[in-house]
Amino acid sequence: MHKVKVGMISFAHLHAVSYLQALALRPDVELVGIADENRERVEPFIQQYQLPYFADYRELLAGDADVVIISSENSKHAQMTIEAAQHKKHVLCEKPLGLSREEMRRMIEACEENGVQLMTSFPNRYIPMVIAAKEAIDRGEIGRVVAVKATNKGEMIGGWFNDRTLSGGGALIDHTVHVMDLLNWILRSRAVEVYAESGSLFHGIDIDDAGMVHVKYENGTIVALDASWSRTHAFPYKRDLTMEIIGTEGVISIDYFAQINEVFSEATGHAEWSYWGDNKDEMLIDDFIHCIKEGKPVSITGEDGYNSTVIALAAYEAIRLKKPVSL
Structure with missing residues (x-):
């Protein structure tokens, strides 16, 4: 079975915990690590799921993840999404997608240019x-x-x-x-x-x-x-x-x-x-991973994130x- 390799970037937003729990249930997913500048915040999950820890999310992006889930503070969504796209990673990004029209357009364009999918987290x-x-x-x-x-x-x-x-x-x-x-x-x-x-x-x-x-x-x-x-x-x-x-x-x-x-x-x-x-949250993760595996367009796009x-x-x-x- 081809496993989708998933990395988690930041646990600033509470959804990250339920997404991690949903991912851990799936036999077709391999969790490749958690990146968070605040180790204390993610230590329980590193221990529970025996996952590699990255203090800098760029180290995780340099690895072999197929997909990253970004649950950072809102102001960091754009930078992290754009860098993930440049590393050819599909992205599930927490809402709100961005904090200005301009940065959201840059996020959407970066994903389109790099041939990766951008899904907004609207469970x-x-x-x-x-x-x-x-x-x-x-x-x-x-x-x-x-x-x-x-x-x-x-x-x-x-x-x-x-x-x-x-x-x-x-x-x-x-x-x-x-x-x-x-x-x-x-x-x-x-x-x-x-x-x-x-x-x-x-x-x-x-x-x-x-x-x-x-x-x-x-x-x-x-x-x-x-x-x-x-x-x-x-x-x-x-x-x-x-x-x-x-x-x-x-x-x-x-x-x-x-x-x-x-x-x-x-x-x-x-x-x-x-x-x-x-x-x-589990249903959103199931749908997202299914779309990535099947090469289907994600159900809730970057445009949807922009429009809300x-x-x-x-x-x-x-x-x-x-x-x-x-x-």
């Missing part, structure tokens, strides 16, 4: 209820979609997420891109106008932890999204993803984290939710200008 596309909703809309079951009310709220992770130079922004960029990718995909239309407001309402930090984003699509659909770090530590689950998709002939409601058991824990001193639904991020960038521009921004 929410693999949620069965999201897929079922898209299929129902494609069949015309709720008529024409006129509006969507969505939430993608979470807790504040802190660390580099609160450092604008590394993250590019706060809750708004962190959470807008996920939902906008889903809507770009489901609506098959282009966002044409964005208005947003943000503030620091929950944590007393110097970065947006609350954001409301309004988007108008070319096909007339209007979207309102709450993208905030509004969940406190005591809340039973760290994040949510809901969408109410309103059509001329019906409504579809999605609540991804409804698949839970309620756990009342003496140890933690508060209620918790134990999620039992499908593992979307430009909405978040436009939201910040609208906040700065205090008026709607055309895309």
Whole structure:
């Protein structure tokens, strides 16, 4: 069996852990190492999976990996992706793809020029209820979609997420891109106008932890999204993803984290939710590796990453200008 050789670059973003776990389950994958300038952060995984460690990701790129998975701070995505492409490595890059239109275009072009694939990490596309909703809309079951009310709220992770130079922004960029990718995909239309407001309402930090984003699509659909770090530590689950998709002939409601058991824990001193639904990260990895092995185009491209991020960038521009921004 031909094994796909996969290297992991940075564990700054939490997805890296679940991706590593998913890769380790696959007999057709060989993990060739973890690169992270912070050895302490990755030491448990080096030990558990007996993997080579690289302090400098360029050493990993110089090796024989077929694929690299980049889960670094947002500001490093572009440089790492471009260098990986120059080393002829396929790339799965964490969202948001980049922090400016220019750097995202350079990432996409570098991968095209070097004949490698660039996939953006949007695991929410693999949620069965999201897929079922898209299929129902494609069949015309709720008529024409006129509006969507969505939430993608979470807790504040802190660390580099609160450092604008590394993250590019706060809750708004962190959470807008996920939902906008889903809507770009489901609506098959282009966002044409964005208005947003943000503030620091929950944590007393110097970065947006609350954001409301309004988007108008070319096909007339209007979207309102709450993208905030509004969940406190005591809340039973760290994040949510809901969408109410309103059509001329019906409504579809999605609540991804409804698949839970309620756990009342003496140890933690508060209620918790134990999620039992499908593992979307594992499904994303399965699809990515399948596409690489079969030489098929990846399902969620660099262009998809670009198209969702430009909405978040436009939201910040609208906040700065205090008026709607055309895309």
